[in-house]
Amino acid sequence: MYRERASRLTGAVVWTNSPSTGGEGRVLPDGCMDLLWHEGRLLVAGPDTHAHLTGDRPGTWAGVRFRPGTAPALLGMPAHELRDRRVALSDLWPAADVRRMTARVNAADDPAHGLEDLALRRAAETPPPDPLLGLLVAALDAGRPVAATADELGLGVRRLHRRSLAAFGYGPKTLARILRMRRALALARAGVPLTETAARTGYADxxxxxxxxxxxxxxxxxxLLAAHG
Known part of the structure; x- marks a missing residue:
């Protein structure tokens, strides 16, 4: 069973997933990155450019999903180096530090709470997110063209692309595609016919x-709708 709630960390989501049976899962791209706990280990999910297929073994997962563009500052690593990857946190941070963090999360009454506390401590130690990134995500999620968004933010297209690679793991056009798909799927799940969904979210047809x-x-x-409900 999958459950999620808003985190005490602004813009983040805390979630748990405990599949009762085996079977391959499908995690859809969403512009986000996650700090993960699974079977006593800490991992990081990088930004996906396509669906990530999970393994077929049942087991509890917990995670903190960071809003787009905020995780790289917390991790101290540009997002493009983690694109389409799931890596152990010990591959990114000193092993001794990760062992202490892992022990703290494992000792928590709920791994999700332990992960959230870890994320909050890390956020307190790093500068706040660049507000420009939030403006960029909001503009693209509203369907604004990339070139127009770059002009509105006072950035050239090339500079916007470089900043997007570091913050999101890919360029703004890929981020815009992913965000538009998410908007379309939300409408379709709400019962809007696909023809109308396409028109309302800017697809040709x-x-x-x-x-x-x-x-x-x-x-x-x-x-996809049949598989994910």
Whole structure:
């Protein structure tokens, strides 16, 4: 069973997932990065450019999902170095520090609470997120074109691309594709017909929407909605 709640860390989400049976899962790209706990280990999920297929073993996972663009400062590593990867936290930070953090999380009454406390402590030790990144995400999520967004933010397109690689793991056009797909899936799950969903989210037509969803998730919209509800 999957559950999530808003974190005490601004913009973040705390979640747990305890599948009752085996079976491959599908994590859709969302522009975010996660700090993970699984079977007593701490890991980091980098930004995905396509659906991440999980293993088929049941087991409890917990995570803190950071809003787009905020995790790299907390981790001390540009997002593009973690793109489409799941890595042990000990590969990024000193092993002795990670052992202490892992012991603290494992000793918590709930690993999700322990992870959240770890994220809060880390956030208190690092500068606040660049507000420009939040403006960029908001503009792209509203469907603003990349070039127009760069002008509005006072950045050239190339400079915006470099900053996006470090903050999100990929360029602003990829981020815009992912955010648009998320908007479309939210409408479709709410019962909006796919033809209308495509029109409302800026796709040329339903076929264009279907191609984009399949490219980013590996499934057509109908199959994806059936699998994820």
């Amino acid at each position: 339903q076929a264009h929407l279907s191609r984009e969803v399949r490219d980013l998730t590996g499934l057509p919209p109908g199959g």
